[in-house]
Amino acid sequence: MMQMLGLRGSASKERGRGAGAAGDASPSSPAAGTPRSPRTPASVSSPRSPFSTDGAGGGGRPLRLVYCDERGRFRMDPEAVAALQLVKGPVGVVSVCGRARQGKSFILNQLLGRSSGFKVASTHRPCTKGLWMWSAPIKRTALDGTEYSLLLLDSEGIDAYDQTGTYSVQIFSLAVLLSSMFIYNQMGGIDEAALDRLSLVTEMTKHIRVRANGGRTTASELGQFSPIFIWLLRDFYLDLVENDRKITPRDYLEIALRPLEGRGKDLASKNEIRESIRALFPDRECFTLVRPLNNENELQHLDQIPLEKMRPEFQAGLDELTRFVFERTRPKQVAGTIMTGPVLAGVTQSFLDAINNGAVPTISSSWQSVEEAECRRAYDSATEIYMSSFDGSKIAEEDALRDAHEAALRKALDEYNNAAVGNRYFTCPL
Numbered sequence: 001m002m003q004m005l006g007l008r009g010s011a012s013k014e015r016g017r018g019a020g021a022a023g024d025a026s027p028s029s030p031a032a033g034t035p036r037s038p039r040t041p042a043s044v045s046s047p048r049s050p051f052s053t054d055g056a057g058g059g060g061r062p063l064r065l066v067y068c069d070e071r072g073r074f075r076m077d078p079e080a081v082a083a084l085q086l087v088k089g090p091v092g093v094v095s096v097c098g099r100a101r102q103g104k105s106f107i108l109n110q111l112l113g114r115s116s117g118f119k120v121a122s123t124h125r126p127c128t129k130g131l132w133m134w135s136a137p138i139k140r141t142a143l144d145g146t147e148y149s150l151l152l153l154d155s156e157g158i159d160a161y162d163q164t165g166t167y168s169v170q171i172f173s174l175a176v177l178l179s180s181m182f183i184y185n186q187m188g189g190i191d192e193a194a195l196d197r198l199s200l201v202t203e204m205t206k207h208i209r210v211r212a213n214g215g216r217t218t219a220s221e222l223g224q225f226s227p228i229f230i231w232l233l234r235d236f237y238l239d240l241v242e243n244d245r246k247i248t249p250r251d252y253l254e255i256a257l258r259p260l261e262g263r264g265k266d267l268a269s270k271n272e273i274r275e276s277i278r279a280l281f282p283d284r285e286c287f288t289l290v291r292p293l294n295n296e297n298e299l300q301h302l303d304q305i306p307l308e309k310m311r312p313e314f315q316a317g318l319d320e321l322t323r324f325v326f327e328r329t330r331p332k333q334v335a336g337t338i339m340t341g342p343v344l345a346g347v348t349q350s351f352l353d354a355i356n357n358g359a360v361p362t363i364s365s366s367w368q369s370v371e372e373a374e375c376r377r378a379y380d381s382a383t384e385i386y387m388s389s390f391d392g393s394k395i396a397e398e399d400a401l402r403d404a405h406e407a408a409l410r411k412a413l414d415e416y417n418n419a420a421v422g423n424r425y426f427t428c429p430l
Contacts, residue, residue, distance in 0.1 A: 060136025062118050062154065066174060066348065067130035068167070074352040076345070083135050087341025090148035090331035092140070093227075095131075095175040098185035099197065100157020103234060106302055107185060108134075108152050110318055111325060116303055118154045129156050131174060140326070148331045149341070153178065158200065169203045170355060176204070178348060179227040180332045181325060182281075187234045190256040195273050202276040219279035228328055229281030232321065236288035253286035285324065289317045386412035 063080040094111065096104040105118035112118075112134060137149030155175045158168045176182055186194060204222065231253055240247045242255060257278050259271045277284075292310040293299050307315060332339035339347075354362070390408035 060112075060117070060134050062132045063135045065131045065133045065153070066171075066352065073356045074170075076349055076352065080133055080135075081345045081349075083133075084341040084345040087137055087149050087151075087344075089340060090146065090338045091137070091340055091344055092148055092150045092180040092329045092331045093153060093178050093339075093344070094150065094181045094183065094325060094329055095153035095155055095179040095227075096183045096185055097155045097158060097172060097175050098232075099187075102157070102185055102187050103302070104157070104185045105154055107183065107232065107321075108154050109303065111152060111322060112138075118152075131155050131171065140329075146331075150326075150329060151344075158197070169200045172200050173204050174348070174351060176226065176280075177351065178332070178344065181230065181329045182227040183230045183232050183325075185232050185234065189233060189236065189238050190231070190253065192270065195256070195270070195277075198277060199273050201280055202272055204276075204280065219276045223280050223282050225334060226281055226283075227332075229284040230321075230324075231284070231286045233286065233288045235291045237290065240288075249286040249288050250284075253284065287317065287321045287324070289321070290314050382412040 063083060064077040065080040067075055067077065069075050096108050098104050109117045117134065118132065132154045134152045137151050139147065140150050141147050153175060156171050158172055184198070186197075188194070201219070204219070233249070240249065240252050242251065247255075257274045259274055260267055290311060290313045291299075292302065292314040293305065294311075298305055307318075332344075337343070386408045389411050390404055
């Protein structure tokens with residue numbers, strides 16, 4: 001009486017089509033809301049942040065997303081997971097990483113349009129442990145009109161005094177894998193010491209695989225899944241000049257990443273770091289910010305200083321950085337699948353399960369398993385809707401029976417296409 005019902009999890013591709021290729025956020029988009037200043041109350045508007053006073057992103061608080069328990073196992077906080085489950089549409093992620101106590105949380109608060117939010121440290125002890133997310137996504141609109149939610153992640157400093165080398169690589173790797181845009185926050189210029197601190201990029205290839213079958217993953221292979229990379233240089237004081245001509249911060253970055261000439265083990269190691277950064281982050285940019293204040297005491301309480309009292313050069317640089325972040329960030333996408341809140345939660349848990357079991361997280365396997373789980377949930381929900389919408393026992397006429405079946409089928413397919421992700425097919429006799 002009834003034909004086979006074919007369901008496929010292609011909905012996220014359709015919902016996010018163009019968001020991957022043309023997913024740059026429009027700074028003038030109406031859906032972005034009326035922005036407000038990071039140093040003023042929520043009721044005051046400014047062009048810095050896309051938060052609106054009447055939109056869904058105007059409030060929020062930091063939620064712990066990933067932490068390490070007393071037994072040394074990575075966990076996801078249930079409250080953060082529950083918040084992610086509510087974000088059904090496409091999701092983009094901006095994370096900030098770097099050394100401890102160098103103002104990562106301050107930059108995120110500027111993106112939020114707030115003077116406080118993520119905790120800012122004024123002492124030698126790091127504030128952020130693990131990965132934290134802002135509970136209220138920022139609503140953005142891509143150039144093609146696709147709406148998506150932008151999530152902000154704060155990460156633990158990569159050199160905190162109570163960390164091991166492996167732990168630093170794992171936190172760094174998680175932030176990179178989950179992000180659409182990855183901001184590496186650092187004080188000063190790019191010298192050999194700064195490049196050496198990013199040597200954990202070369203270690204990432206030992207801790208992550210692209211595919212389950214095959215040997216060790218190369219940085220170039222990982223680069224296919226990497227976010228846009230921003231090297232943010234804070235308290236920058238150098239004149240950007242090369243061969244008597246002015247250069248851009250991007251030029252400065254590319255010059256720093258050029259291979260060094262010569263031979264020797266030390267030189268080879270330095271060039272390996274440079275090559276790994278270039279390969280892992282093919283889409284990269286550099287921004288510089290001067291010291292925001294000259295008063296040393298005020299710097300200890302930067303989150304309490306109104307933005308308008310900071311140096312004009314700092315304000316201009318911050319505006320430029322913020323504009324770039326909101327214009328260039330796009331929904332996270334892997335193998336055609338657009339990330340949603342539930343997918344982000346599932347992929348994160350899959351990575352953590354692998355780490356906790358002493359295995360190497362595999363990108364393709366993690367995404368595939370999450371796709372299948374989400375499509376199975378969508379399938380079950382669609383089946384329930386069909387069964388509750390169609391009751392053939394009460395309909396005698398064949399034409400009326402067919403119409404009722406088609407109406408119930410449309411409801412079921414709508415439910416499935418709204419929830420399914422990836423490219424999974426399910427066929428079920430009803």
